[in-house]
Amino acid sequence: MNSAAPVPDDSSTPCNERGKFAAFLLGVLLLVVLFWSKPIVTLGFDPQSERCLPDLHLALLVHEAPQTVRDGDLLFWRPSGALAGFKEQFILKQVAGVPGDHVTIRDGKVEINGKVVVQGFPLARFYHRSANDFNRDETIPPGEFFMVGVHPLSNDSRYWGYLDAHQVAGSAYELF
Incomplete structure (x- = not known):
């Protein structure tokens, strides 16, 4: 009998969690730079x-x-x-x-x-x-x-x- 091993859900792997956390930190950093830094920085x-x-x-x-x-x-x-x-x-x-x-x-x-x-x-x-x-x-x-x-x-x-x-x-x- 061939039973396939269950495929792990990638959404709970530590690597994926680190990626989400890094993206969140990058977003926060971008907001800080765009709205609170002097001189003003914008994207064009x-x-x-x-x-x-x-x-x-x-x-x-x-x-x-x-x-x-x-x-x-x-x-x-x-x-x-x-x-x-x-x-x-x-x-x-x-x-x-x-x-x-x-x-x-x-x-x-x-x-x-x-x-x-x-x-x-x-x-x-x-x-x-x-x-x-x-x-x-x-x-x-x-x-x-x-x-x-x-x-x-x-x-x-x-x-x-x-x-x-x-x-x-x-x-x-x-x-x-």
Whole structure:
């Protein structure tokens, strides 16, 4: 007679209980960080189908202006000026140039310190301008940043100019 041994219920194994406890602790920790820490920390994601930063799906937004800013950093700010019509609470872009960097925009290419950071001006028509109207050859002034998204349709500094450091609401850190 073949009698099969009963299969233990995995829900009561010590390993599964530790997993539930770890998930609970992680949830509590996240709540503490989100609601009681200074500076305020929130989660941000790009709700658009055409993502400006396609490799970034979820970011941790730290609501404190950074002391130093470097190329490649992620910064966010509240939309104003040319971006005032955006419905998002914050705009998130990547720093491509900092004060003292040399920006050259010519023939549809944006170069910073001789390196191409973005190409094309597909949104120029929405600004009622030609791509050549955005040409420039200058040094980024103190207290300003050149911000980009890597998607060709990113509405970034190539169209509306530099981001003033005083507008920066904080830094973002890519989660995934």
